Amino acid sequence: MSGDGTVGKACDVLDLVAGFNRPVRFGELLDHSPFPKATLYRFLQTLTNQGMLNFDPDRQSYAPGIRLMRLAHAAWTQSSLAPIARPHLDALSRDLGETVHLAQLDASQVLYVDKRNAEQPVEMYSQAGKVGPAYCTGVGKAMLAFLPEKALDLALSQQSYFRFTPNTLASETELRAELETIRSHGYAFDREEHEPGIICIAAPILTPNGRMLGAISITGPTSRTDLTQLEKWAPLVRQAADNIGREAQAWRFPDIQQEKVILT
Protein backbone atom coordinates (compact mmCIF):
# COMPACT_ATOMS: atom_id res chain seq x y z
CA MET A 1 0.00 0.00 0.00
CA SER A 2 2.24 2.78 1.23
CA GLY A 3 5.98 2.46 1.31
CA ASP A 4 7.06 4.44 4.36
CA GLY A 5 10.04 2.24 4.98
CA THR A 6 9.98 -0.34 7.72
CA VAL A 7 7.43 1.51 9.82
CA GLY A 8 4.99 1.75 6.94
CA LYS A 9 5.30 -1.94 6.29
CA ALA A 10 4.66 -2.70 9.94
CA CYS A 11 1.50 -0.58 9.76
CA ASP A 12 0.41 -2.54 6.71
CA VAL A 13 0.85 -5.74 8.68
CA LEU A 14 -1.32 -4.29 11.45
CA ASP A 15 -4.01 -3.48 8.92
CA LEU A 16 -3.69 -6.93 7.42
CA VAL A 17 -4.29 -8.60 10.75
CA ALA A 18 -7.10 -6.24 11.69
CA GLY A 19 -8.72 -6.73 8.31
CA PHE A 20 -9.52 -10.36 8.97
CA ASN A 21 -11.87 -9.40 11.80
CA ARG A 22 -10.96 -12.60 13.58
CA PRO A 23 -7.81 -14.18 15.00
CA VAL A 24 -5.73 -15.39 12.10
CA ARG A 25 -2.89 -17.83 11.66
CA PHE A 26 0.52 -17.22 10.19
CA GLY A 27 -0.14 -19.11 6.98
CA GLU A 28 -3.29 -17.18 6.17
CA LEU A 29 -1.50 -13.91 6.67
CA LEU A 30 1.33 -15.09 4.50
CA ASP A 31 -1.09 -15.89 1.67
CA HIS A 32 -2.52 -12.39 1.84
CA SER A 33 0.70 -10.44 2.26
CA PRO A 34 3.32 -9.31 -0.22
CA PHE A 35 6.13 -10.19 2.20
CA PRO A 36 8.31 -13.29 2.13
CA LYS A 37 7.81 -15.77 4.91
CA ALA A 38 10.76 -14.77 7.06
CA THR A 39 10.01 -11.08 6.76
CA LEU A 40 6.36 -11.40 7.70
CA TYR A 41 7.36 -13.68 10.53
CA ARG A 42 9.72 -11.11 11.98
CA PHE A 43 7.15 -8.32 11.69
CA LEU A 44 4.61 -10.41 13.55
CA GLN A 45 7.17 -11.19 16.25
CA THR A 46 8.11 -7.58 16.70
CA LEU A 47 4.54 -6.28 16.73
CA THR A 48 3.45 -8.98 19.15
CA ASN A 49 6.41 -8.20 21.34
CA GLN A 50 5.29 -4.59 21.33
CA GLY A 51 1.71 -5.40 22.29
CA MET A 52 0.39 -4.04 19.02
CA LEU A 53 -0.61 -7.58 18.17
CA ASN A 54 -1.77 -10.36 20.40
CA PHE A 55 -0.63 -13.93 19.83
CA ASP A 56 -2.85 -16.62 21.26
CA PRO A 57 -0.57 -19.59 21.94
CA ASP A 58 -3.51 -21.99 22.28
CA ARG A 59 -4.95 -21.14 18.90
CA GLN A 60 -1.65 -20.09 17.37
CA SER A 61 -3.30 -17.03 15.98
CA TYR A 62 -2.72 -13.31 15.81
CA ALA A 63 -5.16 -10.49 16.54
CA PRO A 64 -4.79 -6.74 17.14
CA GLY A 65 -3.40 -6.13 20.63
CA ILE A 66 -4.91 -4.18 23.45
CA ARG A 67 -2.07 -1.68 23.47
CA LEU A 68 -3.96 -0.20 20.55
CA MET A 69 -6.91 0.52 22.81
CA ARG A 70 -4.80 2.68 25.06
CA LEU A 71 -3.47 4.61 22.09
CA ALA A 72 -6.91 4.90 20.54
CA HIS A 73 -8.27 6.33 23.75
CA ALA A 74 -5.74 9.12 23.44
CA ALA A 75 -6.65 9.56 19.77
CA TRP A 76 -10.34 9.79 20.58
CA THR A 77 -9.70 12.36 23.27
CA GLN A 78 -7.27 14.51 21.33
CA SER A 79 -7.69 14.03 17.60
CA SER A 80 -11.36 13.31 17.14
CA LEU A 81 -14.26 15.70 17.14
CA ALA A 82 -16.01 13.67 19.83
CA PRO A 83 -15.15 15.83 22.85
CA ILE A 84 -16.26 18.99 21.06
CA ALA A 85 -19.32 17.44 19.46
CA ARG A 86 -20.60 15.66 22.53
CA PRO A 87 -23.07 18.28 23.81
CA HIS A 88 -24.37 18.87 20.28
CA LEU A 89 -24.97 15.17 19.72
CA ASP A 90 -26.74 14.96 23.07
CA ALA A 91 -29.00 17.85 22.10
CA LEU A 92 -29.86 16.43 18.67
CA SER A 93 -30.53 13.01 20.14
CA ARG A 94 -32.79 14.49 22.81
CA ASP A 95 -34.66 16.82 20.46
CA LEU A 96 -35.16 14.43 17.52
CA GLY A 97 -35.27 11.06 19.22
CA GLU A 98 -33.49 9.33 16.34
CA THR A 99 -30.04 7.82 16.01
CA VAL A 100 -27.23 10.37 15.70
CA HIS A 101 -23.80 9.63 14.24
CA LEU A 102 -20.55 11.56 14.28
CA ALA A 103 -18.05 10.44 11.64
CA GLN A 104 -14.64 11.37 10.29
CA LEU A 105 -12.73 10.27 7.21
CA ASP A 106 -9.94 7.74 7.59
CA ALA A 107 -8.19 6.26 4.58
CA SER A 108 -11.11 7.28 2.33
CA GLN A 109 -13.52 5.39 4.55
CA VAL A 110 -16.09 6.55 7.04
CA LEU A 111 -14.93 6.10 10.62
CA TYR A 112 -17.69 6.38 13.19
CA VAL A 113 -16.37 8.37 16.10
CA ASP A 114 -19.41 8.73 18.32
CA LYS A 115 -23.06 7.81 18.36
CA ARG A 116 -26.31 8.39 20.18
CA ASN A 117 -28.84 5.65 19.92
CA ALA A 118 -32.52 6.46 19.97
CA GLU A 119 -33.73 4.11 22.65
CA GLN A 120 -30.80 2.16 24.04
CA PRO A 121 -27.52 3.23 25.59
CA VAL A 122 -24.45 3.53 23.41
CA GLU A 123 -22.64 0.34 22.56
CA MET A 124 -18.99 0.92 23.12
CA TYR A 125 -16.31 0.16 20.58
CA SER A 126 -18.85 -1.91 18.79
CA GLN A 127 -19.78 1.44 17.28
CA ALA A 128 -17.00 3.93 17.85
CA GLY A 129 -14.03 2.84 15.79
CA LYS A 130 -16.23 1.00 13.30
CA VAL A 131 -15.70 1.79 9.63
CA GLY A 132 -18.04 1.94 6.69
CA PRO A 133 -18.07 2.88 3.01
CA ALA A 134 -17.97 6.58 2.07
CA TYR A 135 -19.69 6.48 -1.32
CA CYS A 136 -23.02 5.14 -0.08
CA THR A 137 -23.60 6.60 3.35
CA GLY A 138 -24.93 10.02 4.31
CA VAL A 139 -21.94 11.05 6.37
CA GLY A 140 -19.57 9.66 3.75
CA LYS A 141 -21.06 11.63 0.87
CA ALA A 142 -21.35 14.78 2.99
CA MET A 143 -17.64 14.58 3.73
CA LEU A 144 -16.56 13.71 0.20
CA ALA A 145 -18.55 16.65 -1.16
CA PHE A 146 -16.40 19.12 0.74
CA LEU A 147 -13.02 17.50 0.25
CA PRO A 148 -10.36 19.51 -1.62
CA GLU A 149 -10.05 18.49 -5.26
CA LYS A 150 -6.89 16.41 -5.05
CA ALA A 151 -7.98 14.55 -1.94
CA LEU A 152 -11.35 13.91 -3.55
CA ASP A 153 -9.82 12.39 -6.66
CA LEU A 154 -7.81 10.02 -4.52
CA ALA A 155 -10.76 9.15 -2.30
CA LEU A 156 -13.11 8.50 -5.21
CA SER A 157 -10.57 6.21 -6.82
CA GLN A 158 -10.43 4.15 -3.65
CA GLN A 159 -14.14 3.42 -3.30
CA SER A 160 -15.35 -0.09 -4.04
CA TYR A 161 -18.65 1.00 -5.64
CA PHE A 162 -20.24 -2.25 -4.57
CA ARG A 163 -23.99 -2.12 -5.18
CA PHE A 164 -25.42 -2.84 -1.71
CA THR A 165 -28.97 -1.96 -2.76
CA PRO A 166 -30.76 -0.93 -5.95
CA ASN A 167 -30.32 2.69 -4.83
CA THR A 168 -26.54 2.58 -4.41
CA LEU A 169 -24.66 5.08 -6.57
CA ALA A 170 -22.31 2.49 -7.94
CA SER A 171 -20.00 4.51 -10.14
CA GLU A 172 -17.70 7.49 -9.80
CA THR A 173 -19.70 9.42 -12.41
CA GLU A 174 -23.03 9.07 -10.60
CA LEU A 175 -21.35 9.87 -7.31
CA ARG A 176 -19.69 13.04 -8.63
CA ALA A 177 -23.07 14.34 -9.82
CA GLU A 178 -24.57 13.62 -6.41
CA LEU A 179 -21.69 15.40 -4.65
CA GLU A 180 -22.41 18.46 -6.77
CA THR A 181 -26.00 18.50 -5.50
CA ILE A 182 -24.83 17.99 -1.93
CA ARG A 183 -22.43 20.92 -2.21
CA SER A 184 -25.23 23.22 -3.33
CA HIS A 185 -27.69 22.06 -0.64
CA GLY A 186 -25.20 21.83 2.19
CA TYR A 187 -26.51 18.44 3.29
CA ALA A 188 -26.69 14.86 2.03
CA PHE A 189 -29.30 12.11 2.03
CA ASP A 190 -28.82 8.40 2.22
CA ARG A 191 -31.76 7.03 0.25
CA GLU A 192 -31.43 3.39 1.31
CA GLU A 193 -28.12 3.28 -0.55
CA HIS A 194 -26.29 1.15 1.98
CA GLU A 195 -29.03 -0.78 3.79
CA PRO A 196 -32.60 -1.30 2.65
CA GLY A 197 -35.03 0.38 5.03
CA ILE A 198 -32.45 2.77 6.46
CA ILE A 199 -32.36 6.43 5.42
CA CYS A 200 -30.51 9.41 6.80
CA ILE A 201 -29.72 13.08 6.45
CA ALA A 202 -26.14 14.20 7.02
CA ALA A 203 -24.29 17.51 7.16
CA PRO A 204 -20.57 18.14 6.82
CA ILE A 205 -18.67 19.75 9.66
CA LEU A 206 -16.67 22.64 8.22
CA THR A 207 -14.45 25.15 9.96
CA PRO A 208 -15.26 28.81 9.26
CA ASN A 209 -12.27 28.88 6.92
CA GLY A 210 -13.61 25.90 5.03
CA ARG A 211 -11.68 22.85 6.16
CA MET A 212 -13.80 19.72 6.23
CA LEU A 213 -13.44 17.92 9.54
CA GLY A 214 -16.22 15.35 9.60
CA ALA A 215 -19.98 14.96 9.44
CA ILE A 216 -23.02 14.29 11.56
CA SER A 217 -26.19 12.47 10.61
CA ILE A 218 -29.68 11.60 11.75
CA THR A 219 -30.68 8.08 10.81
CA GLY A 220 -34.03 6.42 10.88
CA PRO A 221 -35.92 3.40 9.56
CA THR A 222 -38.29 3.97 6.64
CA SER A 223 -40.98 2.38 8.79
CA ARG A 224 -40.91 5.39 11.09
CA THR A 225 -39.72 8.29 8.95
CA ASP A 226 -39.27 9.46 5.36
CA LEU A 227 -37.07 11.84 3.40
CA THR A 228 -39.56 14.71 3.73
CA GLN A 229 -39.45 14.41 7.49
CA LEU A 230 -35.65 14.23 7.47
CA GLU A 231 -35.40 17.29 5.26
CA LYS A 232 -37.38 19.28 7.83
CA TRP A 233 -34.53 18.57 10.24
CA ALA A 234 -31.91 19.85 7.80
CA PRO A 235 -31.59 23.29 9.43
CA LEU A 236 -31.12 21.74 12.87
CA VAL A 237 -28.46 19.34 11.63
CA ARG A 238 -26.65 22.03 9.66
CA GLN A 239 -26.70 24.35 12.65
CA ALA A 240 -25.26 21.70 14.95
CA ALA A 241 -22.58 20.91 12.37
CA ASP A 242 -21.69 24.58 12.00
CA ASN A 243 -21.43 25.02 15.74
CA ILE A 244 -19.11 22.05 16.01
CA GLY A 245 -16.98 23.39 13.15
CA ARG A 246 -16.70 26.80 14.74
CA GLU A 247 -15.77 25.42 18.12
CA ALA A 248 -13.24 23.08 16.57
CA GLN A 249 -11.43 25.95 14.91
CA ALA A 250 -11.47 28.07 18.06
CA TRP A 251 -10.21 25.20 20.17
CA ARG A 252 -6.74 25.34 21.64
CA PHE A 253 -6.03 28.99 21.01
CA PRO A 254 -6.32 29.62 24.75
CA ASP A 255 -3.73 26.88 25.22
CA ILE A 256 -1.16 28.67 23.12
CA GLN A 257 -1.85 31.98 24.81
CA GLN A 258 -1.36 30.35 28.18
CA GLU A 259 2.07 29.22 27.12
CA LYS A 260 2.89 32.70 25.96
CA VAL A 261 1.84 34.15 29.29
CA ILE A 262 3.96 31.68 31.16
CA LEU A 263 7.00 32.44 29.07
CA THR A 264 6.70 36.22 29.39
Next chain:
Amino acid sequence: MSGDGTVGKACDVLDLVAGFNRPVRFGELLDHSPFPKATLYRFLQTLTNQGMLNFDPDRQSYAPGIRLMRLAHAAWTQSSLAPIARPHLDALSRDLGETVHLAQLDASQVLYVDKRNAEQPVEMYSQAGKVGPAYCTGVGKAMLAFLPEKALDLALSQQSYFRFTPNTLASETELRAELETIRSHGYAFDREEHEPGIICIAAPILTPNGRMLGAISITGPTSRTDLTQLEKWAPLVRQAADNIGREAQAWRFPDIQQEKVILT
Protein backbone atom coordinates in the same frame (compact mmCIF):
# COMPACT_ATOMS: atom_id res chain seq x y z
CA MET B 1 12.16 1.48 26.41
CA SER B 2 12.13 -1.61 24.23
CA GLY B 3 14.53 -2.00 21.34
CA ASP B 4 12.60 -3.92 18.71
CA GLY B 5 14.45 -2.26 15.89
CA THR B 6 12.85 0.51 13.92
CA VAL B 7 9.32 -0.67 14.58
CA GLY B 8 9.87 -0.71 18.32
CA LYS B 9 11.21 2.81 18.20
CA ALA B 10 8.21 3.97 16.19
CA CYS B 11 5.94 2.47 18.84
CA ASP B 12 7.87 4.34 21.50
CA VAL B 13 7.27 7.56 19.60
CA LEU B 14 3.55 6.76 19.50
CA ASP B 15 3.56 6.26 23.26
CA LEU B 16 5.51 9.45 23.69
CA VAL B 17 2.94 11.47 21.80
CA ALA B 18 0.00 9.73 23.47
CA GLY B 19 1.59 10.26 26.87
CA PHE B 20 1.23 14.01 26.71
CA ASN B 21 -2.56 13.72 26.68
CA ARG B 22 -2.73 16.83 24.54
CA PRO B 23 -1.50 17.90 21.13
CA VAL B 24 2.22 18.49 21.38
CA ARG B 25 4.81 20.32 19.32
CA PHE B 26 7.98 18.98 17.79
CA GLY B 27 10.27 20.72 20.22
CA GLU B 28 8.54 19.36 23.29
CA LEU B 29 8.71 15.86 21.91
CA LEU B 30 12.38 16.33 21.15
CA ASP B 31 13.08 17.35 24.74
CA HIS B 32 11.42 14.20 26.00
CA SER B 33 12.79 11.72 23.50
CA PRO B 34 16.12 9.94 23.29
CA PHE B 35 16.29 10.48 19.53
CA PRO B 36 18.29 13.11 17.67
CA LYS B 37 16.34 15.84 15.96
CA ALA B 38 16.44 14.45 12.44
CA THR B 39 15.53 10.95 13.55
CA LEU B 40 12.55 12.02 15.62
CA TYR B 41 11.49 14.28 12.79
CA ARG B 42 11.44 11.42 10.32
CA PHE B 43 9.53 9.16 12.69
CA LEU B 44 6.88 11.83 13.15
CA GLN B 45 6.64 12.34 9.40
CA THR B 46 6.26 8.65 8.72
CA LEU B 47 3.72 8.05 11.47
CA THR B 48 1.71 11.09 10.45
CA ASN B 49 1.83 9.95 6.86
CA GLN B 50 0.46 6.61 8.01
CA GLY B 51 -2.39 8.15 9.97
CA MET B 52 -1.04 6.78 13.22
CA LEU B 53 -0.41 10.38 14.24
CA ASN B 54 -2.34 13.48 13.39
CA PHE B 55 -0.54 16.72 12.60
CA ASP B 56 -2.56 19.87 13.08
CA PRO B 57 -1.09 22.43 10.67
CA ASP B 58 -2.80 25.35 12.42
CA ARG B 59 -1.37 24.52 15.82
CA GLN B 60 1.71 22.76 14.44
CA SER B 61 1.17 19.96 16.87
CA TYR B 62 1.01 16.18 16.87
CA ALA B 63 -1.60 13.92 18.45
CA PRO B 64 -2.48 10.24 18.11
CA GLY B 65 -4.30 9.66 14.82
CA ILE B 66 -7.73 8.24 14.23
CA ARG B 67 -6.36 5.27 12.32
CA LEU B 68 -5.66 3.94 15.79
CA MET B 69 -9.36 3.95 16.53
CA ARG B 70 -10.09 1.62 13.66
CA LEU B 71 -7.35 -0.75 14.81
CA ALA B 72 -8.47 -0.51 18.42
CA HIS B 73 -11.99 -1.41 17.43
CA ALA B 74 -10.63 -4.62 15.98
CA ALA B 75 -8.58 -5.20 19.13
CA TRP B 76 -11.59 -4.69 21.36
CA THR B 77 -13.66 -7.11 19.29
CA GLN B 78 -11.02 -9.80 18.95
CA SER B 79 -8.43 -9.58 21.69
CA SER B 80 -10.31 -8.25 24.67
CA LEU B 81 -12.62 -10.09 27.00
CA ALA B 82 -15.38 -7.56 26.37
CA PRO B 83 -17.48 -9.59 23.91
CA ILE B 84 -17.44 -12.66 26.17
CA ALA B 85 -17.91 -10.71 29.37
CA ARG B 86 -20.71 -8.47 28.17
CA PRO B 87 -23.72 -10.49 29.37
CA HIS B 88 -22.04 -11.13 32.72
CA LEU B 89 -21.33 -7.45 33.24
CA ASP B 90 -24.91 -6.65 32.32
CA ALA B 91 -26.19 -9.14 34.87
CA LEU B 92 -23.93 -7.89 37.67
CA SER B 93 -24.83 -4.31 36.93
CA ARG B 94 -28.52 -5.12 36.96
CA ASP B 95 -28.41 -7.26 40.12
CA LEU B 96 -26.13 -5.10 42.25
CA GLY B 97 -26.84 -1.62 40.93
CA GLU B 98 -23.26 -0.49 41.37
CA THR B 99 -20.50 0.36 38.89
CA VAL B 100 -18.93 -2.68 37.22
CA HIS B 101 -15.49 -2.68 35.56
CA LEU B 102 -13.79 -5.14 33.26
CA ALA B 103 -10.02 -4.73 33.05
CA GLN B 104 -6.98 -6.36 31.49
CA LEU B 105 -3.26 -5.90 32.01
CA ASP B 106 -1.31 -3.87 29.47
CA ALA B 107 2.33 -3.00 30.03
CA SER B 108 1.93 -3.66 33.77
CA GLN B 109 -0.90 -1.19 33.95
CA VAL B 110 -4.62 -1.65 34.32
CA LEU B 111 -6.47 -1.10 31.07
CA TYR B 112 -10.20 -0.67 31.44
CA VAL B 113 -11.88 -2.61 28.69
CA ASP B 114 -15.54 -2.22 29.52
CA LYS B 115 -17.76 -0.68 32.14
CA ARG B 116 -21.31 -0.53 33.40
CA ASN B 117 -22.23 2.58 35.26
CA ALA B 118 -24.79 2.43 38.03
CA GLU B 119 -27.15 5.16 36.98
CA GLN B 120 -25.98 6.66 33.72
CA PRO B 121 -25.19 5.13 30.34
CA VAL B 122 -21.61 4.16 29.56
CA GLU B 123 -19.28 6.92 28.49
CA MET B 124 -17.45 5.70 25.47
CA TYR B 125 -13.67 5.79 25.09
CA SER B 126 -13.61 8.12 28.04
CA GLN B 127 -13.68 4.84 29.94
CA ALA B 128 -12.76 2.00 27.65
CA GLY B 129 -9.13 2.37 26.72
CA LYS B 130 -8.37 4.35 29.85
CA VAL B 131 -5.43 3.16 31.93
CA GLY B 132 -4.78 3.19 35.64
CA PRO B 133 -2.23 1.95 38.19
CA ALA B 134 -2.15 -1.76 39.02
CA TYR B 135 -0.70 -1.65 42.56
CA CYS B 136 -3.52 0.37 44.12
CA THR B 137 -6.71 -0.67 42.38
CA GLY B 138 -8.89 -3.70 43.01
CA VAL B 139 -8.71 -5.08 39.49
CA GLY B 140 -4.97 -4.35 39.35
CA LYS B 141 -4.14 -6.26 42.52
CA ALA B 142 -6.47 -9.12 41.58
CA MET B 143 -4.61 -9.52 38.29
CA LEU B 144 -1.13 -9.17 39.76
CA ALA B 145 -1.92 -11.81 42.39
CA PHE B 146 -2.41 -14.44 39.73
CA LEU B 147 0.41 -13.50 37.39
CA PRO B 148 3.14 -16.12 36.82
CA GLU B 149 6.25 -15.48 38.92
CA LYS B 150 8.50 -13.99 36.25
CA ALA B 151 5.83 -11.70 34.84
CA LEU B 152 4.96 -10.62 38.38
CA ASP B 153 8.55 -9.67 39.18
CA LEU B 154 8.66 -7.52 36.08
CA ALA B 155 5.28 -5.95 36.73
CA LEU B 156 6.05 -5.13 40.36
CA SER B 157 9.31 -3.48 39.35
CA GLN B 158 7.39 -1.22 36.99
CA GLN B 159 4.89 0.20 39.46
CA SER B 160 5.29 3.79 40.57
CA TYR B 161 4.18 3.18 44.18
CA PHE B 162 2.95 6.74 44.40
CA ARG B 163 0.97 7.24 47.62
CA PHE B 164 -2.40 8.48 46.32
CA THR B 165 -4.06 8.17 49.73
CA PRO B 166 -3.02 7.21 53.27
CA ASN B 167 -4.22 3.68 52.49
CA THR B 168 -2.09 3.15 49.36
CA LEU B 169 0.28 0.19 49.63
CA ALA B 170 3.28 2.17 48.55
CA SER B 171 6.04 -0.41 48.44
CA GLU B 172 6.71 -3.71 46.75
CA THR B 173 7.03 -5.47 50.12
CA GLU B 174 3.62 -4.38 51.37
CA LEU B 175 2.09 -5.19 48.00
CA ARG B 176 3.55 -8.70 47.89
CA ALA B 177 2.04 -9.46 51.30
CA GLU B 178 -1.34 -8.20 50.10
CA LEU B 179 -1.12 -10.31 46.94
CA GLU B 180 -0.55 -13.38 49.13
CA THR B 181 -3.81 -12.65 50.95
CA ILE B 182 -5.64 -12.06 47.67
CA ARG B 183 -4.42 -15.40 46.30
CA SER B 184 -5.80 -17.24 49.33
CA HIS B 185 -9.15 -15.42 49.29
CA GLY B 186 -9.63 -15.40 45.54
CA TYR B 187 -10.68 -11.76 45.51
CA ALA B 188 -9.21 -8.33 46.21
CA PHE B 189 -10.39 -5.17 47.94
CA ASP B 190 -9.54 -1.59 47.15
CA ARG B 191 -9.74 0.10 50.54
CA GLU B 192 -9.65 3.70 49.30
CA GLU B 193 -6.11 3.06 48.07
CA HIS B 194 -6.45 5.04 44.86
CA GLU B 195 -9.19 7.56 45.55
CA PRO B 196 -10.56 8.62 48.92
CA GLY B 197 -14.19 7.62 49.29
CA ILE B 198 -14.02 4.92 46.62
CA ILE B 199 -13.88 1.23 47.53
CA CYS B 200 -14.24 -1.91 45.48
CA ILE B 201 -14.11 -5.68 45.40
CA ALA B 202 -12.46 -7.36 42.45
CA ALA B 203 -11.98 -10.92 41.24
CA PRO B 204 -9.44 -12.23 38.75
CA ILE B 205 -10.62 -13.90 35.58
CA LEU B 206 -8.79 -17.23 35.28
CA THR B 207 -9.11 -19.94 32.68
CA PRO B 208 -9.79 -23.43 34.06
CA ASN B 209 -6.14 -24.22 33.39
CA GLY B 210 -5.03 -21.22 35.41
CA ARG B 211 -4.10 -18.51 32.95
CA MET B 212 -4.93 -15.04 34.22
CA LEU B 213 -6.83 -13.06 31.61
CA GLY B 214 -8.21 -10.03 33.43
CA ALA B 215 -10.43 -8.99 36.31
CA ILE B 216 -13.84 -7.61 37.12
CA SER B 217 -14.85 -5.35 39.97
CA ILE B 218 -17.78 -3.78 41.76
CA THR B 219 -17.08 -0.23 42.85
CA GLY B 220 -19.00 2.02 45.16
CA PRO B 221 -18.68 5.19 47.20
CA THR B 222 -18.12 4.82 50.96
CA SER B 223 -21.17 7.03 51.42
CA ARG B 224 -23.38 4.26 50.08
CA THR B 225 -21.56 1.02 50.82
CA ASP B 226 -18.79 -0.51 52.95
CA LEU B 227 -16.36 -3.41 52.79
CA THR B 228 -18.71 -5.72 54.66
CA GLN B 229 -21.38 -5.15 52.05
CA LEU B 230 -18.92 -5.65 49.22
CA GLU B 231 -17.66 -8.89 50.77
CA LYS B 232 -21.20 -10.26 50.68
CA TRP B 233 -21.04 -9.87 46.92
CA ALA B 234 -17.77 -11.80 46.67
CA PRO B 235 -19.41 -15.10 45.65
CA LEU B 236 -21.37 -13.35 42.89
CA VAL B 237 -18.32 -11.59 41.53
CA ARG B 238 -16.18 -14.72 41.70
CA GLN B 239 -18.85 -16.71 39.95
CA ALA B 240 -19.16 -14.20 37.14
CA ALA B 241 -15.36 -14.12 36.78
CA ASP B 242 -15.19 -17.92 36.66
CA ASN B 243 -17.90 -18.06 34.03
CA ILE B 244 -16.05 -15.55 31.90
CA GLY B 245 -12.80 -17.48 32.32
CA ARG B 246 -14.43 -20.75 31.34
CA GLU B 247 -16.10 -19.26 28.30
CA ALA B 248 -12.89 -17.56 27.24
CA GLN B 249 -11.03 -20.86 27.24
CA ALA B 250 -13.79 -22.65 25.39
CA TRP B 251 -14.00 -19.88 22.85
CA ARG B 252 -12.72 -20.54 19.37
CA PHE B 253 -12.44 -24.31 19.73
CA PRO B 254 -15.53 -24.64 17.55
CA ASP B 255 -13.76 -22.49 15.02
CA ILE B 256 -10.85 -24.90 14.74
CA GLN B 257 -13.19 -27.86 14.50
CA GLN B 258 -15.07 -26.13 11.73
CA GLU B 259 -11.87 -25.81 9.78
CA LYS B 260 -11.13 -29.47 10.35
CA VAL B 261 -14.57 -30.44 9.11
CA ILE B 262 -14.14 -28.33 6.01
CA LEU B 263 -10.76 -29.81 5.25
CA THR B 264 -11.84 -33.41 5.71
Next chain:
DNA sequence: CCATTTAGTTCCAATATTTGAAACTAGAAT
Protein backbone atom coordinates in the same frame (compact mmCIF):
# COMPACT_ATOMS: atom_id res chain seq x y z
C1' DC C 1 13.37 47.58 9.96
C1' DC C 2 17.20 44.83 10.28
C1' DA C 3 19.77 41.63 13.38
C1' DT C 4 19.40 37.74 16.04
C1' DT C 5 17.56 33.88 17.96
C1' DT C 6 14.66 29.94 17.91
C1' DA C 7 12.14 26.17 15.67
C1' DG C 8 11.72 23.20 12.14
C1' DT C 9 13.53 20.88 7.80
C1' DT C 10 16.82 18.82 4.53
C1' DC C 11 21.29 16.49 3.19
C1' DC C 12 24.33 12.71 2.81
C1' DA C 13 28.11 9.49 3.87
C1' DA C 14 28.84 6.09 7.60
C1' DT C 15 26.58 2.54 9.82
C1' DA C 16 23.32 -0.65 11.42
C1' DT C 17 19.25 -2.99 10.12
C1' DT C 18 16.36 -5.31 7.24
C1' DT C 19 15.89 -8.71 3.79
C1' DG C 20 14.67 -13.28 1.90
C1' DA C 21 16.37 -17.71 -0.14
C1' DA C 22 17.28 -21.71 1.79
C1' DA C 23 17.96 -24.89 5.33
C1' DC C 24 15.85 -26.66 9.32
C1' DT C 25 12.49 -28.46 12.87
C1' DA C 26 8.21 -29.97 14.92
C1' DG C 27 4.10 -31.83 14.33
C1' DA C 28 0.25 -33.66 11.55
C1' DA C 29 -1.36 -36.66 7.95
C1' DT C 30 -0.85 -40.78 5.37
Next chain:
DNA sequence: ATTCTAGTTTCAAATATTGGAACTAAATGG
Protein backbone atom coordinates in the same frame (compact mmCIF):
# COMPACT_ATOMS: atom_id res chain seq x y z
C1' DA D 1 7.61 -45.33 9.58
C1' DT D 2 7.39 -41.76 6.00
C1' DT D 3 5.86 -37.81 3.78
C1' DC D 4 3.80 -33.26 4.13
C1' DT D 5 2.70 -29.08 5.96
C1' DA D 6 3.38 -25.11 8.86
C1' DG D 7 6.31 -22.53 11.29
C1' DT D 8 11.16 -21.00 12.69
C1' DT D 9 16.09 -19.90 12.20
C1' DT D 10 20.32 -18.59 9.64
C1' DC D 11 23.44 -15.47 7.30
C1' DA D 12 25.63 -12.76 3.62
C1' DA D 13 23.92 -9.26 0.49
C1' DA D 14 21.04 -5.39 -0.11
C1' DT D 15 18.91 -1.61 1.88
C1' DA D 16 17.21 1.58 5.10
C1' DT D 17 18.29 4.15 9.13
C1' DT D 18 21.14 7.33 11.44
C1' DG D 19 22.52 11.86 13.10
C1' DG D 20 25.88 15.74 12.65
C1' DA D 21 25.69 19.64 10.35
C1' DA D 22 24.11 22.91 7.18
C1' DC D 23 20.02 25.28 5.91
C1' DT D 24 15.52 27.89 5.86
C1' DA D 25 11.53 30.17 7.89
C1' DA D 26 9.49 32.35 11.35
C1' DA D 27 9.48 34.68 15.61
C1' DT D 28 11.75 37.93 18.75
C1' DG D 29 13.93 42.09 20.12
C1' DG D 30 16.87 45.98 19.69
